[in-house]
Structure formats: C-alpha cells, structure tokens
Amino acid sequence: MTSTLITGISELVTNDAEQDNGLLGIVEDAAIVVSDNAIEWIGLQSEAPAADLHRDVGGRAVLPGFVDSHTHLVFAGDRSAEFSARMTGEPYDGGGIAVSMAATRGASDDELRSLVRRRVQEMRGQGTTSWEIKSGYGLDVDTEARSLRIAREFTSETTFLGAHVVPPEARKDRAAYVELVTGPMLEACAPHAKWIDVFCEPHSQYAFTEAESRTVLDAGKARALEVRVHGNQLGHGPGVQLAVELGAASVDHCTFLTDGDVDALAASDTVATLLPGVEFSTRMPYPRARDLIDAGATVALASDCNPGTCYSSSIPFVIALAVRELRMTPAEAVWAATAGAATSLRRNDIGVLTPGARADLAVLNAPSHLHLAYRPGVPIAAAVDLCAGEELDELHLE
Ligand SMILES: N=CN[C@@H](CCC(=O)O)C(=O)O
Ligand SMILES: [Zn+2]
Numbered sequence: 112m113t114s115t116l117i118t119g120i121s122e123l124v125t126n127d128a129e130q131d132n133g134l135l136g137i138v139e140d141a142a143i144v145v146s147d148n149a150i151e152w153i154g155l156q157s158e159a160p161a162a163d164l165h166r167d168v169g170g171r172a173v174l175p176g177f178v179d180s181h182t183h184l185v186f187a188g189d190r191s192a193e194f195s196a197r198m199t200g201e202p203y204d205g206g207g208i209a210v211s212m213a214a215t216r217g218a219s220d221d222e223l224r225s226l227v228r229r230r231v232q233e234m235r236g237q238g239t240t241s242w243e244i245k246s247g248y249g250l251d252v253d254t255e256a257r258s259l260r261i262a263r264e265f266t267s268e269t270t271f272l273g274a275h276v277v278p279p280e281a282r283k284d285r286a287a288y289v290e291l292v293t294g295p296m297l298e299a300c301a302p303h304a305k306w307i308d309v310f311c312e313p314h315s316q317y318a319f320t321e322a323e324s325r326t327v328l329d330a331g332k333a334r335a336l337e338v339r340v341h342g343n344q345l346g347h348g349p350g351v352q353l354a355v356e357l358g359a360a361s362v363d364h365c366t367f368l369t370d371g372d373v374d375a376l377a378a379s380d381t382v383a384t385l386l387p388g389v390e391f392s393t394r395m396p397y398p399r400a401r402d403l404i405d406a407g408a409t410v411a412l413a414s415d416c417n418p419g420t421c422y423s424s425s426i427p428f429v430i431a432l433a434v435r436e437l438r439m440t441p442a443e444a445v446w447a448a449t450a451g452a453a454t455s456l457r458r459n460d461i462g463v464l465t466p467g468a469r470a471d472l473a474v475l476n477a478p479s480h481l482h483l484a485y486r487p488g489v490p491i492a493a494a495v496d497l498c499a500g501e502e503l504d505e506l507h508l509e
Contacts, residue, residue, distance in 0.1 A: 114146040115498045116162035117173070121478040124174040125153060126450040126463040134442045135480065141173075145470040145498050153464060166497045172479050174445065176240025176471035176494050177426040178452035178462045180268070181363050181384055183417035184230045185223055185258040186248040188214025190418045194392065203345070203393040205315040207419050208248070208276045215248040215258070224261050230416065231265050234424045238473035238492030241453070241461045243413075245308060247272030252296045259303035268456055270306035270339060271297070274327040276317035289323050293330035306339050306360075307331025311353060314345035321349035328357055337457065343367045344389070355379045361411065361455035366390060366398050373399065377406035382455035384411040385447070387432040388421035400437035411451035412444060431487035445480045472496075474503060 123141035130136030142159035144152040152160060193207045215223070227244070234242060244262035246269075249255040255273050262269045273292040281288035297307075309327045312318035318341075319327065328338050338357050342350020344364035351372040354362035362376070363384040376383045383403050390397045403410050412433055416424040423429075426448050433444040453462025460469050475482060476491045483492065495501050 112147050113164060113498075114144055114151060114162040115164040115166060116142060116144050116159055117166050117168060117497055118142045118156050118159065119167035119169050119171070120156070120173045121170045122172040122480065123153070123464065124172070124445060124449070124480055125465060126175060126446060127465045129465075134446050143173075143464065143470075148470050148498070150464055150466050150468050150470050153466065164498070168474055168497070168503065170478060172475040172477055172482070174238070174473045174475065174480060175449045175462050175464050176473045177238050177448050177492075178456065178458075179234060179239045179242040179414050179416070179424070179426060180361065180411055180452040180455045181386060181413035181415050182242055182244055182424070183247055183272075183415070184227045184242070184244045184265075185246060185262055186211045186215050186418050187218035187222060187226060188418065193419065194422070197393060203395075203420060205276050205310065205312070205317045205419075208317065209279050211248045211418050212250050212278060216251065216254045220257055220261060223258065224264065227261060227265055230424055234416075235494040237425050237427055237490070238475075238494055239424070239426055240471035240473065240494045241268070241458075242266055243268035243270060243306070243456060245270040245272040246300065246304075247275035249273075250275065250278040252291070252299050255296055256299040256303065259300050263303050267305065269304045270308045271300040271304040271331065271336065272308045272310070273297070273300065274309040274319050274324070276310060276315070285323070289326055292327055297330055297334055301334040301336060304336055307336040308339045308341060310341040311348065311350040312341065312345055313348050321353055324350070324353060325357075328353075332357070339363065339455075343372065351375060355381050360457050363413070363415070364389065364398075365403070366395055368399050368402070373402050373406050373408065376403060376408040382409045382411050382451065384413055384452070384455050385433070385437065386413055386415040386421065386429075387437055388423050388429055389415050390436070391432055392421045392423070397436045400433065400439050404439070404443060409451060409454055410439075410443070410447045411455040412447040413452055427483050427492050428487065431484045434484035435487075441481050441484050445483065470498065
C-alpha cells in the first residue's frame with residue numbers, strides 16, 4: 112500500500128481532544144502520513160517519518176474536509192424569482208416547494224443525476240468532503256424513491272423526506288398523504304435511506320403538525336431509519352422537543368428557541384444543527400447559537416443547500432455568517448462544520464484528522480482557519496485529494 116507524507120502544513124486542525132490544544136486540536140508546522148485513504152500518522156513536520164510519496168502544501172492550513180450534514184441536492188427548476196420577491200418583503204412559507212416538486216417530477220434520472228453531480232463538485236471546490244442528501248422534491252412514491260437512488264450514488268448519508276410538505280394534489284386529505292408516506296412511500300424509499308426526516312412546522316400550512324410528524328418518524332424508526340427533524344424554523348414550535356423525545360440525531364434550523372428548548376437540547380444527545388444561510392436568504396432572525404453553546408448543547412453548522420431557503424453550498428460562507436451573525440468564535444464555527452456535523456450524522460471517521468480516520472482533507476489558500484471568516488466570499492478552501500496527485504492550483508489555490 113502506497114503511503115504519502117504531506118508537509119508544509121502551517122496549521123493542522125485535527126479536532127482531536129487528545130492534542131490538548133484548544134477546541135480544534137491545532138498542530139502548527141505539522142505533517143501527516145496517509146495510507147489507503149486513512150490517516151496513519153500526525154505530528155510535527157520535524158518528526159515526520161518517511162513515506163513512499165511526498166507532497167508539500169506550501170505553508171497552507173489543512174482541516175478535516177467540511178461535513179455538510181443537511182442538503183437537498185436532488186431538485187430541478189429555478190426559484191430565483193421567489194427569492195427576489197422575498198428580498199422585497201414576501202415571507203417564506205414553504206409554498207414554493209411545490210414549484211421544485213413539479214420540475215423534479217418532470218426531470219429524467221439523468222437530468223437529476225447531472226444536477227446533483229454539479230452541486231457535489233461545487234461543494235468539493237469549497238472544501239466539503241462529506242454530505243448528506245435528502246429527498247423531498249418528489250412527494251410521490253416513484254420520484255421520492257428515484258431521488259434517493261440517485262442521492263445514494265453520491266453519499267451513504269441519504270435521508271427520506273417524503274414528509275417535506277403535503278403536495279398540492281393531496282391537500283384535501285392530509286391524513287391520506289401521511290398514510291402514503293408511512294406506507295408505500297416508506298416501503299419504496301427505506302432501502303435507499305439511512306435517515307428519516309420531517310418538516311415539523313405549525314407555522315406553515317404545507318408542513319406537518321406535531322402529531323403528523325410523530326407518526327412519520329415512528330414509522331421510519333420501525334423500518335430502522337434513524338431520525339432527524341426540520342424544527343423551529345418559522346416560529347416557536349414542537350420540533351425541538353419532539354426530536355429530543357424521539358432520540359433524533361439532529362434537529363435542524365432551531366431558528367426560534369425557547370429557554371426550555373435550549374435546556375432540552377443541552378441535556379440531550381440531539382445535535383442542534385444551525386443553518387444560517389437560511390436566515391440570510393429568508394431575512395429571518397439568526398438562531399441563539401451562543402445560548403446553545405454556553406448551555407452545553409452540541410452545535411453543528413450546515414448549508415441546507417436547496418432551491419428555496421438557501422441556494423448556496425458554501426460552508427465557508429456559513430462559517431463567516433456563524434462568526435459575524437451568530438457570534439460563534441472562528442474555532443467554534445469550524446468545529447461545528449466538521450466534528451459537530453459529523454456527530455449529527457453519528458459518524459466518528461469524518462470531521463476529525465486522527466490516526467485511523469478518513470484522510471478527507473480541506474486545504475486553505477491561507478495560513479490559518481481564521482481566514483475562513485476573515486475573508487468572506489473569497490474562494491480560499493478546496494477539498495484536495497493530495498494522494499491521488501490532485502494539484503492545488505487546479506483548485507484555485509495559488
Ligand atoms: N424548510 C424546509 N425545507 C427546506 C426548504 C425547502 C424549499 O423551500 O425548497 C429547508 O430546509 O429550508
Ligand atoms: Zn432542509
């Protein structure tokens with residue numbers, strides 16, 4: 112097996128508590144040895160062992176590749192006009208999901224596949240190496256199942272979101288739609304999914320009530336799917352408490368939290384996944400990240416890349432928002448977009464750079480992680496497969 116020694120790392124973010132060097136477990140002037148796509152050795156460059164191959168990153172920072180634990184990449188169509196209307200005051204209510212649904216139902220497998228491929232390439236170009244992908248723009252048995260089959264070609268972290276909204280043709284009989292989701296749709300989708308999710312939101316007439324959400328999530332659990340929840344996005348609601356009660360790995364959005372919600376998250380293993388690109392693109396208030404962190408909750412950051420509330424796949428942008436608007440420190444934001452997001456997917460082989468972990472690397476065109484928030488809008492991060500000979504300059508890194 113060929114081993115590769117990587118040197119010239121001005122700052123290595125390991126997220127390794129054992130490094131005893133702050134939240135990010137930073138090693139300066141570091142080197143790593145990678146073999147068979149796993150980290151074999153980490154330490155000071157001056158102490159690096161020999162290896163078969165050698166790459167030098169020229170004084171750049173290296174981080175665990177970003178883990179984007181919340182995306183909706185399988186969709187067709189365009190909703191830029193909806194975004195534009197929102198910027199002049201139209202509120203977001205989830206109604207536009209039906210527009211994406213119609214376009215997605217009308218797209219062929221190959222069209223959807225190439226849309227997802229393009230979005231995945233876009234994410235890698237900004238430093239993301241792992242991603243979750245949800246269904247949720249099919250909302251019929253066939254399109255939900257093929258959305259998940261296509262998503263599976265790109266990730267093992269696939270999420271069945273048949274309960275995204277009630278589609279227009281089912282609005283006269285919501286109960287029948289919940290039966291479809293928990294019956295034939297779940298049957299067709301479960302083989303292609305690790306997770307089940309629901310848009311639990313009493314403030315949208317299109318989304319699901321607490322009782323409906325519970326029915327959907329219980330059915331998913333009975334099919335051995337693990338639980339995640341879209342909760343508390345548009346107003347205070349039951350999503351967070353339901354997620355905690357059902358032992359969800361993550362409750363995502365958390366835009367409107369009561370003190371009781373913060374306490375419940377802090378006392379649980381449910382990760383609070385914050386998606387500040389959504390607040391940016393919907394003109395909503397930013398979530399209470401400081402209160403969550405100070406209370407001891409585990410916080411993750413993700414993009415929520417989707418055509419309605421945030422058509423951005425950029426984790427560096429999310430990190431900059433988290434620092435500027437959520438008042439997270441740069442270290443907290445980087446941790447949340449790597450180790451925190453990995454925790455929300457119940458994974459310990461990604462989001463960290465420790466011996467045995469996957470060698471998924473993000474390289475910055477900068478000497479430290481601080482530049483992610485310091486240089487917003489600048490393409491300074493990329494996922495680089497150094498062992499496969501990928502060049503830094505091909506990925507817009509000088
Ligand atoms: N809120 C629910 N679902 C997506 C948005 C879907 C859409 O509007 O297309 C979200 O996570 O924000
Ligand atoms: Zn979402």
